Every structure is written in C-alpha cells, then in structure tokens.
Amino acid sequence: MIAELGLAALWLAAALAGLQLVAGSLGLTARGASLAAAVRPVAVMQGALGLLSFACLVYVFSVTDLSVKLIALNSHSMKPLVFKVAGSWGNHEGSMLLWVTVMGLAGGFMALVEKRLPERTMLATLAGQAFVSLGFYAFLLFASNPFERLSPAPAEGNGLNPLLQDLGLAFHPPTLYLGYVGLSIAFSFAIGAMVTREVGPAFAKAMRPWVLGAWIFLTIGITAGSYWAYYELGWGGWWFWDPVENASLMPWLAATALLHSAGVLAARNALRAWTVMLGVVAFSMSMIGTFLVRSGILTSVHAFAVDPQRGTFILVLLAIYIGGALTLFGLRASTVTEGERFAPISREGALVFNNVMLSAILGIVLFGTLYPLVAEAMGAKVSVGPPYFNPMGALFTVPMLVVLAVGPLLRWRRDSFSRVGRRLVLPGMLVLAGAMALLLMGGIALLPFLGLALSVGLAVATLLPLQNRNLRRTPLAVWGMVIAHFGVAVSLFGMSSESAFSVEKLVAARPGDVTQVGPWAVKLDAVEPVAGPNWTALEARLLVRYGDDGKVMRLQPQSRSFWAPPQQTSESALLTRWNGQLYAVLGGEAPGAKAAGLGRADSRWQLRLWWKPFAPLIWIGGLLIALGGLLALIGRVAADLRRIVAKDKIVYRRERQGR
C-alpha cells in the first residue's frame, strides 16, 4: 500500500513538473502571462510530492517489505535498522529517486525564497529546472521504478553489499547528491539568464549562494568518500582515480571555477559569457558522472547497476540536456555583451588564471576517465591510473596554487607586483627553506616534494588577507575565503606527507611477534573469533606503542565474513595521533603453516601495517574548505537578508508617512 502511495506521488510530481515547464514557458509570452503565477506554487508542490515518494521508499525499506522487488534484491530483515534506511539509497533505483527528490526540493526551495531576480528570469529558470527534472522522472518511471512489486514475495532478501554496510554510506551518497543536484540550479539559472538575456551581476549574485551550497556538499561528499574508501577498503590509499571518484571530482572542479567566476561577475560585471558557460558545464559534469556510474559502463566498486538499457536512456538524456544547453549558449553567447575590462595583473586576472587552470584539470580528468571507453571501442582494453592522473594534474595544479598565494592580495581592476611583493617575501622564503630541507633529507619523489615545499608557504600566504585588518569587522565572506584557501594548503600538506613519508610493513606474524613500523612497535597479542548481527569475524588484538616509552594501546582490526550476500571484508583499525595515523589490516591465516606440520598455536597471521605521517590533514583540510564555503554562504545570505529587511523598513515608513 505504502509502495503504491509512493509511486502515485512520483507520478503526480512528474505531472507537476510537466505543468511547471508548460506554465513557465507560456508565462514568458504575452498571452500566457496569467499562467506565470502558478509556477512557483507548482514547483513547491512538486518538491513536496517528491519528498513524500522518497519517504515511502524509506518506510518500505525500514519495515523490509519483501514484496517490493527493490527490497528483496537489496535488503535483508536481519540488517540493523540504520543500514536498512541507508540501503534505500544504496542501490540504483533508490539513488535515482533521491536524485529527483533533491532536485524537486531544491527547485521548490528556490521558488519559495528567490526574489531578487526579474520575474521573467525566474520563470525561465524554473521552467528549465522542470525540463531537467522531467527527464529524470521519465527515467525513474519507465526504466527504473523503485516501487515495482514482486509476486510471490520471497522469504528473505538478498542483502546489501557488505562493503556498503557502513555508516559512511549513510552520509556519503546523499551529500554528493545534494551537491550534484544543487548544480542543476546553477544550470537552470544559466538557462534562464540566457533565455531572457539577463546576464549580469544580479544573476551572479542570485546564483552564487546556490552554487556555494552545492559546492559545500560536494566538498564534504568527496572528503567523506575519500575517507570512507581509506578505512573501509583496507588498501591504505585515499584516492584511487576510480571513475566514480572522478565523477564526483569533475563537477567539483567545474563548480569551484564557477564559484570564482561568479564572484568576478557579481563584483565587477566581467566574465559574463564564461560564467554562463561554466554554469552549463558544472551540471553537465554531474550528469556525465551519473551516466558513468549508473550505466555501469565503467565497472568499479560503486557500479551496482550494470544495465545497458539504462545507460542508453541516460545517454539520450545527456545528449538532450547538454546538447540543448550548449546550442542555446552558442545562439545567445554573441548577444551577451562584453563586461568590464581589467588589467592582466589584478584580482580578475588571477581569477581568470584559476578558472583556466581548473578547466584544464577538468579536461585532464575527463579525458583520462573516458579514454578506456574510447580505447575499448577501438578494440584495446586499457585502464588509466595514477601514472597518468598525478603528473598531468600536478602540471596545472602547481601553477594554480602559486597564483592562489598571490591572487587574494591583489586589487580589483589593476595592481602591480611591486605593491604586493613585500608581503609575499615570508611565504616565498618558507617555500625555499622547505625545499632545501627536503633536498637535504633526500629520497622524496618530485610531486610530494613540490607539494610539501609549496604547502607551508601557501598556508602562510593564504592568511595574509587578514593582515592589517580589524578581525572583528572582517566580513564573513573574507573569513570564508581565507579558511577555504588555508584548507587547500592543509590538505596539500597531508597528501604530500602521506605520499612522501608513509611506511608500510607486510608481515606474517605469530602471536607474540613484534613488528616495527616507523616509530611504532606493533605486537600481535592474539587472534580471536567475534560475531556481529549479520557477520562473523576474526579479530586481531594488537598492542602498539609509539616510540620507546609510549603508552601501550590496543588496535583491533577484523577480517569479517558476511553471509547475506556471502562476502569477506576487512575492517581496518586506525589509531590517530597529532602527527599521523597508524593503520592496521588483518589478512588471513598465512598459508603453509599447516602444510609444514606446525600446530595451531604456531599459525601465522598476515598483517598489513602503515604509519602515515599527517595523513588526517588530508580530510581536515577538506573539511576546512567546506567550512570556508559555509562561512561565505552565511555571510552572503545574512547580507542579503539585511538588505531585504532594510528595504521593507523603508517601504513601511513610507506607507506610514502616507506617501
């Protein structure tokens, strides 16, 4: 019953999206103007219905209604409740429903609160939003109905991929989706602005909070995803250049560029066409990412749906939306008038540099991600990994980071290096000193070397905009920028340190054996069986000590066996200190001991141990970047609110004075 209610709500929401598109487009014409008033309420209602539909899905998952096919395939009555709920979006259909729900909610929210733009632009924007939603509603209803019934209902479900049975999953996909779909708003704004030819500072100011919001979620989602992969997969890495990771990185790169160019447009009325273009590109990247993941065309840990029909469906949607938006851009780009001018050495100049570099990195990642597809079409099977992505990405990242140190100090319009030069002496010296120290140390690969040397100077340079300012009166947006940029430096330091100084040990240890990993002494105390709600495991008790006289602490990595579906995962154990992280994974019993005629007490266990100096800074930096975004968002929204309140006050006073 609840499943049918969800399906009905979904159909109604789709119908409302259609109405929103028609009313929004007709509202732009002279004869259909009366329809315009309907658009905002319809958008709000569409969001509410989407939410209702999604709530129904969560409900049927939480009670494990096995007569629904999706649940029989992906859930299990023995699962803990939190994973039952999280399981509702841990599969193809559910995640697509989450996608349209978030999209509907974002559209509804925008319809409720966005009052700054001319009404015509808003109509075009909401119509654009509805147009995009419609495609995804069609995809859900015709190609991946989440509420499909199964008759007869099976006695038990298939369970959820144990790798995904982790709290990280409960947060990772929804945050990413909020980001992906939030960018659809930027896309719709860009379409609305192009249709009504209203590309200017007002458009940038209206769009910026949405882009910021989406970007914050993307940042958190990517950071969380990276950490999840780090501790859950037990491979000790934090970024694998997996297609799905790239699928989340590409929209982030585009959104970062968009954020900066929207800043230029809002403040200086320059980079008009470029900003609109980026608005289109950012969401296109989200859709390409979704296509790559959902079509299963690139197989990876995340690709749980391998279905060519769905792939074709999404590919057609992609062609319609991206192709349509680019055509519109091509038609209207020439009518977007030229913005204000600026000198090459200026804040705008630095931001243009940032944008071009970000776009180049985006191109590099996109090429590398799609290349295996192209190669396979030509008959060669290839995979593209870190040997391509790392150096090619760094080629553009390093210059961008250098400019990041300088850019925020420059003035708008025109500036000279001689003015800011003196302030950059200290960071410059730090970079040089760092480089020398690292050279003396020796044995560090080029990329970590560059990263380490740059990061310290960069960290100092990013704080310089606060120099000579009254910190209490510094606007929140400036704080946000400084903290986000500082986060980049922190994260860079963590990444470089992890690559340069990690120590790895792989041993087969008998109980009682002590292994040295960097500064740690790790003693295997015992290996014992333990049991959880739907798994059994072997758990190693490791007694670890930092240095010669540190306190002895315990680490308990597990090797888990799930039975629904049958699969083994390794639960790594982490120990975090201020200067790094100890990472332990328990493998299996080392083969061969029995064959050699040794008893059980003598069996050896495979242990994989890492000491990763300053590794946690990678994710702390990521969170700082998101925090910076959040502060900027609060600052911007608060300023807007103050302006609205002030306007209302003026109106009120005028009324009272009888004017």
Add this chain to the structure above:
Amino acid sequence: MAGVLKAKHQRLVLLSLALVVLLAAGLLAAWALRNQASYFYVPSEIIAAPPEPDRAVRLGGMVENGSLRTAADGVTIMFAVQDGKARVPVTFKGIVPSLFVEGSGVVAEGRMRADGTFIADNLLAKHDENYVPREMQDMTMEQAEKVVRETK
C-alpha cells in the same frame, strides 16, 4: 595595457589564451594517455609480445590449479595464470582478496619482468556479481568455462 586594448580585444585575447591552454591540456592528455594507459593482456598475448619491463600492464586469466605456493615469509605468493594456451608465473606480495583461489579468475596489475615473471602490485579477484573487473567479465563469458574444464 588594458587601457590601450579595446573591450572587444580584451575579450578576444582572454578567449584565445583560454583556448590555447585548454588545447595544450588536451594534447598533453592525449600524449600522456598513449604512454601511461595500462593495457590488458591474457597470458598468450603477453608471451607473444611482452611489454617493456617498466610499463604498467594488467594480466588476466585463470589461476592454474596446483600452482599456488607461499614463500617462507608468509606474505609472498607465487602462482601461474593461464588462458588455456599459455601460462605466466606471477609473484605477489600482500594480502590476497578473499575470493582469490586456484581455478578462479584473476586480474593482476603490475609489470612483466624480462625473465618472464609477472610482478603483481595488486590482485583483483571476482568479488561478487556486482564488482567484476571489466576484463574478467568478458573472460568469464568467453573462455572461463572452457579454461576451468581444462584445468580441472
């Protein structure tokens, strides 16, 4: 400088600069991809035309029955990968995926040494229905059954 440039010109200059950088990025990417993409081989191919020893490649096939041995250190394993036509000895140091067993499919990432041994940095075994290395998916369709029958 900008004062001299007319508005139209600045736009043009910016546009062409951006295009040049993006084009350069594209060309660089194409060049690097040719050099850095790691190709997939099955044993008969890798023996017929071995890649250079410093080149990262992937080797896929069936783990030959009875070939799996563990070295004295307990963490280095040696086995042979075969496709029914040829066999390649593989050395791997690490924790093997749980579904890595003799007679099942595997994709090894690593390098082919000049002496004909494959040094694997990473092993991908068939995890579950939802996560199959792409090459192995085809392999199970085309060859696996035959290979399994032959090895049994």
